[in-house]
Amino acid sequence: MSIAYSGFDHACMARALQLAEQGLWTTRPNPRVGCVIAQGERIVGEGAHLVAGEPHAEVHALRHAGTAARGGTAYVTLEPCAHTGRTPPCADALLAAGIARVVVATRDPFPKVDGRGTARLRACGVRVDVGLMEDAARELNVGFFSRIERGRPWLRLKLAASLDGRTALAHGESKWITSSAARADVQRWRARACAILSSSATIRADDPMLTVRIAHSLPIPAPLRVIVCGPGGMPTDAKLLHDRAAEVLLVHADGQPMRPFPDRVETLALPPARFGVELSALLHALAERGINEVHSECGPRLAGALLAQGLADELLLYQAPLLLGERGRPLLAGIDPATMEQRVGMRVIDRRMIGEDARLLLRPIRFT
DSSP states (O other): OOOOOOHHHHHHHHHHHHHHGGGTTTSTTSOOOEEEEEETTEEEEEEEOOSTTSOOHHHHHHHHHGGGGTTOEEEESSOOOOSOSSSOOHHHHHHHTTOOEEEESSOOOSTTTTTHHHHHHHHTTOEEEEOTTHHHHHHHTHHHHHHHHHSSOEEEEEEEEOTTSEEEOTTSOOTTSSOHHHHHHHHHHHHTOSEEEEEHHHHHHHOOOOOOOOOOSSOOOOOEEEEEOOTTOOOTTOGGGSOOSSOEEEEEETTOOOOOOOTTEEEEEEOOOSSSSOHHHHHHHHHHTTOOEEEEEOOHHHHHHHHHTTOOOEEEEEEOSOOOOTTSEESOSSOOOSSGGGOEEEEEEEEEEETTEEEEEEEEEEOO
C-alpha cells in the first residue's frame, strides 16, 4: 500500500538527510544518520549521529525536543536500532519519549536491526511509515549498504588525467597534472573512506603518504592504507611505513616472499592471480574488517584490473585542461574491447568544475 506523504513530511526528511551529512567523515564504520522531531507542522528537535560509539541521531534529536517530543513524529533516515551495541536501542528511546509516529527513509540491512526496529515500534502502537526518500538515504550510505548486502565495500576509483587521457609523461613525471583546488578536493573524498587502496608500484613511483589532511571540528578516523604488493615488492623505506598517521595493510600473494616490516604494519596473504592477488577476495576481506567505502588511488594496471573485473563501483575523474601527448602514460591498462558492444559505458552522476579542472563522478554501464 502506497503512503501519501505530505509536503511537510518531505521537508522534514530532507532536513534529516542534511543533518546526516554532518557525519560524512566521522561515523565510520557506522552509517550516517539524521533525525528530525516534529510536533504537528513544527520542528521541535534535530540531531545527527556524529561519532561511532556516541549517541545516535534519535537520541540527540529527542534531547533537543525535550517534552515537546511526546505525541510527535520522528523522521529518521535509517531504521532505528532495537539492540544494545555501544549505545542503547534507539527504538526504546523513541518509545520512552512518547513518539506517536516514526517515518523511516530506509530499512537497516544490518542483521541485528533489519526489521526489528520497526517491529518493536509497531508492537507498542507506534505508527511506522517506511520508504520516504529511500534512494537518497541509501546513496548517503552507499558503502554501508554495499558491505552488508554484497559482502564487499563500495569502491571508488580516483583518477586524474589530461584532456588526451594521460596520467603522466612517458618517463613517469606526473606532479602536478591537476590544480591545487582539485588536490584539496581529493582530501575530502579520502576523508569519507574507511580505506585507501594503492599498489606497491605507485608507492615506488610517488612515495605518497595516503593520509587525510583536513582540519575538522570532529576527529576524522584515519583510513586504513591498503597496499597491494606486486612482483616488484614494497620498498622498505616508503614514508607510509614509518609514520603513525594511519595503519598499513600490505596485501601479497600467498607464498610471495616478504621483507620484514615494522611491527605495526600488518600483512595479508591472499590467493595469487594475474594482477598479483585475487582482488575480489581482498574486497571481501576488507568488508569483514568493517570497511564500508574504499577510495583507490593507484596506477593504470591496478585501476584497469579493478574496472575490468567489475569491482570499481564508481570513478572519480579529474580532467585537467592540458595535453601530455601520445607517449604519455595511459589512464587505464588492460581495457581492450574488441567490439563496440564490449565497450564500458559510463553514467554521469555528477559533473562540476573544481578550480580549472573538470570533475566527473561516473558509474560503469556494462553493455554485454
